[in-house]
Amino acid sequence: MSEEAFEAVGDYRYGFHDPENATIRFDKGLSEQVVRDISALKNEPEWMTDLRVKAYRHFEARAMPDWGNCNLLESINFENVTYFLRSSDQTEKNWDDVPDDIKNTFDRLGIPEAEQKWLGGVTAQYESEAVYHSIREDLEEQGVIFLDMDTGLKTHPELVKKFFGTVVPHSDNKFSALNTAVWSGGSFIYVPKGIHVEMPVQAYFRINAKNMGQFERTLIIADEGSSIHYVEGCTAPSYSTDSLHSAVVELIAMEGAKIRYSTVQNWSNNVYNLVTKRGVAHKNATVEWVDGNIGSKLTMKYPSVLLKGEGAHAEVISVAYAGDGQHQDAGAKVHHLAPNTTSNILSKSISKNGGRSSYRGMLQVMPKAFGCRSKVVCDALILDESSRSDTYPTMEIGNSTADLEHEASVSKVSGDQLFYLMSRGFTEEEAMGLIVNGFFEPFTRELPMEYAVELNKLLELEMEGSIG
């Protein structure tokens, strides 16, 4: 990276970009024809084309949400977005076959190294499509399907058709409609009955081009008694113009299955990150969202779980860091639809340098869902006077047998903590870094160790050069 480029990137260490070597790039802007062209290019079955078109029409007709950060939402210019960009003609199984500049990017992000050390499979998506994909042979032999979504649709059309859009319908919200219309890439995973995938599988999403829209679509099905841990990472270059990331993720945990979905999104501060993530947990199944939001300009994301079968369990642990010019509007939603279902929600947010973080939570217990238990804990840490934190909890409790706990706290770093740490040799920035890492610790300890270390470093960097 040139000196000049580095200047522009500033503190964000993944802000570099490569030359844009597209093999196919659609003109900016969205129309029904663009939607049809994407589908035709991918040679999709008719039902998918129809679904895309239907979703597009819904998107067009649907108003913007009238809640959240309306000003920022209204400032999105959908006509200035590139909806499809292919940067490599095929998805490779060997890193050496991936185009050099793209491979270099993923090298810098440490993906091939992580794959060798501790992952069961990797998908690397660059712009609209996966450029690299691999899964360990032993998992493949056990019948585990781990593909990019486009390939999944080609090779397992029946399975995709059966589940696609069943958890997050296209009409769920404006951005799920947009995703359904123009989706490209993402992961498709099926874990057969009784199979436990011991090593996490990872997908890494990278936006490189300016004004890019990335719309990956992920569908994970864990069949009865199986388990899987899926890890997602995201970065983008720092440009002065905006990019749009609008994903849809659907998780289906069959009876007794367990899915954990861990994300650390570290988009650059010019990315709108408007994502719908939802899972269904059938009888005695568990769905866990471990969701970290560090980057982006505006994130609106509320990982949710439908507890559909008796004894199902939901776990949502999320953290948000909102710095200068950032609004993290995050939270969690849990719907107790069946009796004796349980949930834990832990949300932690930090606001700094004028950043804003909001917790938006929904806890619903249906009238016939007897004997449910839920615990919600929301902690906010505000690091200076110019920053802001809001909490919008909603509870709809349909019967009196529910056992619910709700705790919320807003705190500031105390002068005593800083003095104590500084008397132990830490600079003020280092002291802040320690306090912030400590605050997020209940989240970081849930991450694979390599991620936890990386996240701690990242937060320490965020604390640097910002105390005057």
Place this chain on the structure above:
Amino acid sequence: MGVAMSEEMLRVENLHVSVEGTSIIKGLNLTIHRGEIHVIMGRNGAGKSTLANVVMGHPAYEITQGTIHFQGQPLEELAVFERARAGMFLSFQYPAVIPGVQVGTFLKKSVASVRDDPPKGRAFRKELNGAMAELEMDKSFLSRYVNDGFSGGEKKRLEILQMLLLKPNLALLDETDSGLDIDALRIVSKGINKIAPEAGCLIITHYQRLLDHVKPHFVHAMIDGAIVKTGGPELALELEERGYDWLDVAA
């Protein structure tokens, strides 16, 4: 050859300190050399803790007059963390809680920032284990969060553990003995005696009982922001027996 002049660690001259406009320390003088143990006793509100905090650089205190030197260097230029790195240590009366930060990580990072040639990896663990054994601390301490849910005695032990690992040239101990049972007091004293020969020590206390375990060279009585009487260990006994009123008159 006689006793060599030992190195000066702390020199406080005509110190005046105020907090939010209220004058707390009023013309205090004190010099501590390497190898010396000084004890300051006095009533609540005499300014004892203020002295310890101001020497360490607490931002809430304003020095309105006078100077403080550490190893001959004026302290006013040094930030709190620089004082720590220069070899100053304060054992807090009320150590802060740092949620989510494990004691082990904290100690390692602190040692790395303070000591000139910090032990790493196995050498650090060996030193840590040795110090913890000496203070009769269980290894489970290391995975707990700094002072989070600690009893009073546990907090003080962690302070002393840090002192042993940071190897300060000047140790300020602010009521480290308060609220300790006999066993804890014995253990804390062991820690102080261990570093004392190589450092200057300033112990702030209300009680003579610590002095059953730690032998001070000087005992100072502090009243209303100044040292009004200095003596040997016998002064501590006298203060405990007679209180401070007789000194008010003397002052």
